[in-house]
Each structure stands twice: as C-alpha cells, then as structure tokens.
Amino acid sequence: DGGITQSPKYLFRKEGQNVTLSCEQNLNHDAMYWYRQDPGQGLRLIYYSQIVNDFQKGDIAEGYSVSREKKESFPLTVTSAQKNPTAFYLCASSKAAGTGELFFGEGSRLTVL
Amino acid sequence: QQQVKQSPQSLIVQKGGIPIINCAYENTAFDYFPWYQQFPGKGPALLIAIRPDVSEKKEGRFTISFNKSAKQFSLHIMDSQPGDSATYFCAALTSGTYKYIFGTGTRLKVLA
Numbered sequence: 001d002g003g004i005t006q007s008p009k010y011l012f013r014k015e016g017q018n019v020t021l022s023c024e025q026n027l028n029h030d031a032m033y034w035y036r037q038d039p040g041q042g043l044r045l046i047y048y049s050q051i052v053n054d055f056q057k058g059d060i061a062e063g064y065s066v067s068r069e070k071k072e073s074f075p076l077t078v079t080s081a082q083k084n085p086t087a088f089y090l091c092a093s094s095k096a097a098g099t100g101e102l103f104f105g106e107g108s109r110l111t112v113l
Numbered sequence: 114q115q116q117v118k119q120s121p122q123s124l125i126v127q128k129g130g131i132p133i134i135n136c137a138y139e140n141t142a143f144d145y146f147p148w149y150q151q152f153p154g155k156g157p158a159l160l161i162a163i164r165p166d167v168s169e170k171k172e173g174r175f176t177i178s179f180n181k182s183a184k185q186f187s188l189h190i191m192d193s194q195p196g197d198s199a200t201y202f203c204a205a206l207t208s209g210t211y212k213y214i215f216g217t218g219t220r221l222k223v224l225a
Contacts, residue, residue, distance in 0.1 A: 004156075006156075031213075037115075040122070040217060040218070041217060042202060042216055042217040042218055043202070043215040044213065045155075049213070056211070058212075087163075088144050090157070092158050095209065097211040098206055098207065098210040098211050098212075099207045100145060100147075100162070100206075100208075101147065101159045102149075102157075102159070102213060103159075104149075104157050104158065106154075106156050107154070107156050
C-alpha cells in the first residue's frame with residue numbers, strides 16, 4: 001500500500017541533543033513537508049521541499065534542519081537550538097507543491113526530558 | 114490576511130445530531146478549501162474539499178457549504194456517529210503555492 005512512513009513514533013531526548021525524525025513516502029510525490037502540531041495551534045509549517053536537493057524554510061524553521069537527497073525521503077533534524085522541541089511532528093506529501101491533497105504520516109511525538 | 118479562523122474550539126453533540134464547524138478567511142487568492150479529520154495519535158486525513166466555483170459539496174454524510182462573498186465555509190456532519198469523534202481542521206490554499214493555511218482545529222465528541 002502506498003503511503004508515508006514516519007519513525008520513530010515516540011522519541012525522548014535530553015536537552016542539548018540533536019534528534020532526527022525519519023519520513024519515507026512511496027507515493028511518487030514530488031513535494032514533501034514537515035509540520036509541527038501543538039495543542040490549540042493547528043499545524044505550522046517547518047520546512048517543505050518541491051524537488052530533490054531543494055528545500056525551503058516554512059514559518060517556524062529556526063532550530064530545525066532537513067535534507068532531500070532522495071525523492072522518497074525527507075528527514076527532519078531537531079537541533080539543540082530549538083528552544084521548545086516537545087511536540088507532535090507530522091510529515092506530509094503532495095503530487096507537487098500546492099496541487100491539492102496533502103497525505104500525512106502518522107506522526108512522531110518528541111518529548112524533551 | 115493569511116489566517117483561517119476556525120470555530121468552535123470544541124463541540125459535543127448527541128448521536129444523530131448535525132455538528133457544524135465554521136471557518137473564515139481573508140485572502141481572496143485562496144482557491145482550495147479542504148477539511149481534514151484527525152484521530153488521536155494519528156496524522157490528519159483528507160475528508161472533503163471544495164473549490165470556490167461551487168457553493169456546496171457532499172460526500173456521504175459530510176457536506177461543505179461555501180459562501181464566497183462572506184469568505185466563509187463550513188463543515189456539516191449529518192447523522193453524526195460516535196466514530197466521528199475526532200479533531201477537524203479546515204485549511205486554505207492558493208493553487209501553485211506550497212503554503213496550506215490551517216485552522217486551529219475543532220475537537221468533536223459525539224455521545225452514544
């Protein structure tokens with residue numbers, strides 16, 4: 001079945017550590033996105049990528065980094081510079097940027113201890 | 114101007130009731146308005162979407178009503194069921210751009 005796979009589902013991190021969240025899609029979609037979800041704040045865009053080897057900052061990119069070396073993969077690194085990293089992180093994809101339906105993964109919940 | 118304002122924040126209805134969730138926007142360049150359904154611990158999934166050339170769209174028990182002049186759109190759930198209990202997000206997009214603007218979500222609980 002086609003879809004988006006995020007891992008790990010739950011992650012605990014000590015302050016000062018970098019962590020990387022994995023996102024893989026087999027939908028053959030060009031565009032991929034990372035969103036952060038906090039209670040009562042909807043979904044906020046961290047980074048997006050329209051094609052391989054290209055990505056752009058979203059609204060809340062500070063303290064995060066991404067790479068897009070393969071069409072299928074768009075990992076997100078939460079760095080120690082991110083002041084408040086505890087959140088639910090969602091990866092999504094679409095056929096091309098701004099073409100309609102976003103397909104989401106099941107999310108990764110990061111907790112900083 | 115880039116915001117989508119969603120209300121109410123939470124909603125409780127009896128089984129069989131018709132919950133209505135409302136969203137309002139300012140940016141007239143938006144031309145795609147989806148609704149997403151999210152169950153706890155899961156990612157959102159597209160429920161239904163509308164473009165501004167129609168005023169209403171139905172898919173099963175779910176209906177979007179769209180008022181272009183008022184810049185508002187709403188989701189109606191007919192004959193609601195306990196399994197509809199979830200968080201619902203409206204969103205707006207300008208075709209060709211990357212930036213989906215999401216509402217803050219409505220937590221719906223349908224009582225058995």
